[in-house]
Amino acid sequence: MDPLPKVSSEKLDLFLRQAFLKVGLTGPQTDTVVDLLITTSLRGVDTHGIVLAERYIEGVVSGEINKRPRPRVLRSTRSAAVIDGDKAPGAFVATQATRLAISKARKTGIGAVSLVNLTHCGALSYYGMMVAKEKMAAMSYTNSSRFAAPWGGASRVFGTNPLCFAFPNGKENIVFDIATTTGAGQKVVAAVRDGKTIPAGWALDRDGKPTTDPARAMDGILLPFGGHKGYGLMFTSEFYSALLGGGVLSLAGEGRYFQGGFYIQATDIGAFRDYSGYLRDMKRLVRKIRSSKLAEGFEKVYLPGEPELNTRARRSREGIPVDAETWAYFETVSKRLGIPLPTPNR
Amino acid sequence: MDPLPKVSSEKLDLFLRQAFLKVGLTGPQTDTVVDLLITTSLRGVDTHGIVLAERYIEGVVSGEINKRPRPRVLRSTRSAAVIDGDKAPGAFVATQATRLAISKARKTGIGAVSLVNLTHCGALSYYGMMVAKEKMAAMSYTNSSRFAAPWGGASRVFGTNPLCFAFPNGKENIVFDIATTTGAGQKVVAAVRDGKTIPAGWALDRDGKPTTDPARAMDGILLPFGGHKGYGLMFTSEFYSALLGGGVLSLAGEGRYFQGGFYIQATDIGAFRDYSGYLRDMKRLVRKIRSSKLAEGFEKVYLPGEPELNTRARRSREGIPVDAETWAYFETVSKRLGIPLPTPNR
Numbered sequence: 001m002d003p004l005p006k007v008s009s010e011k012l013d014l015f016l017r018q019a020f021l022k023v024g025l026t027g028p029q030t031d032t033v034v035d036l037l038i039t040t041s042l043r044g045v046d047t048h049g050i051v052l053a054e055r056y057i058e059g060v061v062s063g064e065i066n067k068r069p070r071p072r073v074l075r076s077t078r079s080a081a082v083i084d085g086d087k088a089p090g091a092f093v094a095t096q097a098t099r100l101a102i103s104k105a106r107k108t109g110i111g112a113v114s115l116v117n118l119t120h121c122g123a124l125s126y127y128g129m130m131v132a133k134e135k136m137a138a139m140s141y142t143n144s145s146r147f148a149a150p151w152g153g154a155s156r157v158f159g160t161n162p163l164c165f166a167f168p169n170g171k172e173n174i175v176f177d178i179a180t181t182t183g184a185g186q187k188v189v190a191a192v193r194d195g196k197t198i199p200a201g202w203a204l205d206r207d208g209k210p211t212t213d214p215a216r217a218m219d220g221i222l223l224p225f226g227g228h229k230g231y232g233l234m235f236t237s238e239f240y241s242a243l244l245g246g247g248v249l250s251l252a253g254e255g256r257y258f259q260g261g262f263y264i265q266a267t268d269i270g271a272f273r274d275y276s277g278y279l280r281d282m283k284r285l286v287r288k289i290r291s292s293k294l295a296e297g298f299e300k301v302y303l304p305g306e307p308e309l310n311t312r313a314r315r316s317r318e319g320i321p322v323d324a325e326t327w328a329y330f331e332t333v334s335k336r337l338g339i340p341l342p343t344p345n346r
Numbered sequence: 347m348d349p350l351p352k353v354s355s356e357k358l359d360l361f362l363r364q365a366f367l368k369v370g371l372t373g374p375q376t377d378t379v380v381d382l383l384i385t386t387s388l389r390g391v392d393t394h395g396i397v398l399a400e401r402y403i404e405g406v407v408s409g410e411i412n413k414r415p416r417p418r419v420l421r422s423t424r425s426a427a428v429i430d431g432d433k434a435p436g437a438f439v440a441t442q443a444t445r446l447a448i449s450k451a452r453k454t455g456i457g458a459v460s461l462v463n464l465t466h467c468g469a470l471s472y473y474g475m476m477v478a479k480e481k482m483a484a485m486s487y488t489n490s491s492r493f494a495a496p497w498g499g500a501s502r503v504f505g506t507n508p509l510c511f512a513f514p515n516g517k518e519n520i521v522f523d524i525a526t527t528t529g530a531g532q533k534v535v536a537a538v539r540d541g542k543t544i545p546a547g548w549a550l551d552r553d554g555k556p557t558t559d560p561a562r563a564m565d566g567i568l569l570p571f572g573g574h575k576g577y578g579l580m581f582t583s584e585f586y587s588a589l590l591g592g593g594v595l596s597l598a599g600e601g602r603y604f605q606g607g608f609y610i611q612a613t614d615i616g617a618f619r620d621y622s623g624y625l626r627d628m629k630r631l632v633r634k635i636r637s638s639k640l641a642e643g644f645e646k647v648y649l650p651g652e653p654e655l656n657t658r659a660r661r662s663r664e665g666i667p668v669d670a671e672t673w674a675y676f677e678t679v680s681k682r683l684g685i686p687l688p689t690p691n692r
Contacts, residue, residue, distance in 0.1 A: 079425045080455030080617040109426030110456045110611075114618055137585065153638030153647040157631075165582045167589075176578040208641050226572030232522040232650040233579070236511045239483065243513075243627050246619045251634050265456075271426040272460055273592045281589050285503075288597050292499030295554050301499040304578040 005327065006319030011342035013038050015330065016053055022337045023060045024067045029092045036091040040123045041320045044311030045177075047186030048123040050320065054329045055120065055256055056089065064257050065089050065119045071096065074116075074246075079104050082114045082245045087257075090121030094262050098127045101266040102134050109271030113264055114245025119257040125177035125305070128166030131266045132173035135275055138166035139265040141240040145253035148181045148222040151231035154208030156221055159250035159260075160185040161237035165304075168269060169282055176304035180234035181222040188214045188222070193325065319345045351673065352665030357688035359384050361676065362399055364685045369406045370413045375438045382437040386469045387666045390657030391523075393532030394469040396666065400675045401466065401602060402435065410603050411435050411465045417442065420462075420592075425450050428460045428591045433603075436467030440608050444473045447612040448480050455617030459610055460591025465603040471523035471651070474512030477612045478519035481621055484512035485611040487586040491599035494527045494568040497577035500554030502567055505596035505606075506531040507583035511650075514615060515628055522650035526580035527568040534560045534568070539671065665691045 013034055020030040033056060041049025059065035069088035073081060081100055085093040097113040104111025121127075124140045131138035144159030162184075164177040179185065183202040191198050191214035203217030204210055211217055224230035240263040242249050247261025269278050292301045322330070322344075334341045359380055366376040379402060387395025405411035415434035419427060427446055431439040443459040450457025467473075470486045477484035490505030508530075510523040525531065529548040537544050537560035549563035550556055557563055570576035586609040588595050593607025615624050638647045668676070668690075680687045 075618060077455035077617045078453070080614075082618050107424070108454050108456075109423035110454075110458055112456055112613070137590065149641065150635045150638055150647050152641055152644035153635070154641040155634075155638040157634050157638055165578065165585075167581075167585050174581070176581070178575045178578060204641060208639060210642075225575050228648075228650070229524045229571050229576070232511065232524060235513075235520070235522070235650050238631065239511075239513050243624060243631070244483065244613070244615065244618050246623060246627070249627065249631055251631065267458070267590070268426075269590065271423040272421060272428050272590050277592060278589060281592070281595065285584065285589070285595055285597065288501075288503050289496045289499070292496055292501040292503055293554060295495065295498055295500040295550060296556075298498035301496050302574075304574070304581050 004321035005344035007342045008319045015342045018339045032091045032095045036122045042312045042315045043308040079108045085118035090119045094121040098264045101264045105266035105268045115262040116247035124164035125175045128164040128175045132166040132168045135168045137267040140164040141237040141263045143241040143250045143260045145258050146250045151228045161234045182225040350667035351690035353688045354665045361688045368683045378437045378441045382468045388658045388661045389654040425454045431464035436465045440467040444610045447610045451612035451614045457612050461608040462593035470510035471521045474510040474521045478512040478514045481514050483613040486510040487583040487609045489587040489596045489606045491604050492596045497574045507580045528571040
């Protein structure tokens with residue numbers, strides 16, 4: 001099999017920018033949506049990067065994503081707020097929520113914003129990174145349509161309900177973003193597409209029996225990671241993303257653009273201690289992690305989220321690989337909207 | 347083997363109260379320390395209940411736990427504070443920190459307190475429950491002496507670094523409290539004592555090889571639960587408990603009373619939405635969880651932390667089982683301090 005064609009992030013950025021503007025997003029909306037997708041692909045999180053362009057462009061065209069939203073602040077206190085996103089493009093309104101959380105944190109030490117009635121907001125790490133750049137720690141959650149069982153159960157109650165934590169660390173912040181299911185939903189989708197099996201322990205079929213067939217899993221139930229411990233975190237994600245702000249619960253979630261709720265919290269390190277002392281301690285911890293002896297079968301000890309940083313550096317040089325299905329969609333978009341296709345490298 | 351003698355919580359409470367007062371704790375200190383131990387034993391978390399009485403009483407006697415501490419507020423903003431605990435009894439000063447977090451949350455929506463320079467504070471669920479009673483959600487972390495490796499590593503860098511989330515749910519709040527290692531440190535201690543093995547996947551020996559021998563594990567390294575996902579949460583716990591407030595890192599932790607730092611956050615539901623609407627949605631989610639189909643090999647689907655609630659109801663009626671080692675210690679204390687031993691039931 002030929003390796004996937006690689007396209008520079010600049011060219012992909014330009015292409016997607018033209019496409020989103022053409023289907024009617026505003027400039028600021030386009031900026032955030034495209035930056036989300038390119039940033040996520042650069043980090044190697046291919047399940048949440050440019051592969052989502054089709055979903056988002058078609059969502060705008062069909063009207064399921066509202067291109068002229070009027071978000072409203074439903075409630076606001078010194079450290080908290082709830083915003084109704086009016087079905088705005090997820091990245092656009094989640095970015096606004098993140099800025100608001102940062103500004104509240106600057107004043108009180110901690111700021112948190114719940115966002116309801118939005119559409120799919122992509123990878124949480126994007127918002128976590130925004131916060132970490134401000135010398136603040138981030139905590140973020142979102143929910144998704146029901147696909148996962150509570151621990152011990154075989155009915156869909158929760159989404160894959162991801163969580164994200166981010167921590168300032170000088171030049172390269174530490175950002176870690178995981179589904180609370182053993183495997184991310186988009187990875188199961190990718191396994192079906194690529195004709196691969198999924199690891200044991202990820203899923204049950206619709207009858208509640210373990211399966212490694214991704215098609216049966218799609219039709220069945222995903223499991224929380226780490227048994228009852230991951231289940232507790234899956235519940236926690238549902239709480240912060242939907243119960244707290246009044247968003248739609250995973251169990252009632254429907255549609256390709258569903259995002260019942262989104263939660264972003266910013267914690268200002270400076271409200272707790274001098275940033276320089278913090279950074280000194282963080283560097284010390286990082287050194288100890290890096291100099292750890294290796295366990296059998298491992299070649300390196302990473303910081304949480306570090307593999308994504310390495311991918312980012314490589315793809316910034318070499319370009320972003322585009323899978324066949326996404327490339328075919330780009331060709332369609334190019335014809336339909338009259339936008340030149342980006343040229344792959346070499 | 348005879349079943350363990352059971353003693354009513356009231357009798358144990360009276361006995362421990364007399365003991366702590368006799369070794370010199372103040373009334374309010376004694377109240378919190380004893381309430382922590384009894385509450386935790388009632389919940390069936392035997393690794394963190396009355397078994398810790400020896401550690402705490404001897405710590406006060408040796409002076410490692412400071413019975414006349416002068417805690418100081420190091421920094422305070424509207425939503426955040428850092429307190430130096432002056433080696434106070436952990437439960438005493440952690441309870442104060444929790445009250446402060448609640449009072450800040452009442453004013454701004456969110457309140458968080460970092461506590462440094464404290465001594466062992468027991469089970470985090472105790473503080474989470476305090477917060478949930480106020481119709482607020484809790485997030486709490488603490489760290490402990492180095493005992494766990496980063497994912498892929500075989501050196502001790504982190505403690506068992508627990509985390510706790512708690513959520514109001516009417517009469518019976520949802521509280522979930524886990525170590526971010528696969529098994530809690532105190533469970534490994536208990537396995538050594540009881541001559542049992544520990545499950546595969548919990549630990550490496552000092553040479554980095556997997557072991558199920560708890561003595562080798564004590565001498566070796568515990569592993570994060572759920573692979574890289576649990577590792578991220580272990581790091582998160584270290585961040586909130588020590589890096590954020592300036593507490594001692596797990597990697598430098600020493601001594602039986604070590605607690606590098608403690609973090610408690612309270613989030614006021616009412617700052618985000620009407621509490622009645624929240625409770626309605628929570629009840630709906632709880633009903634769906636309870637009515638979930640069962641997976642193979644399971645007899646019931648629990649809410650996070652629910653097994654502990656059931657144990658609490660049973661032990662409130664039947665009494666708390668006291669293991670032989672703890673009973674022997676109680677006999678010593680009874681003689682040494684001239685306090686009558688509590689009578690077991692029947």
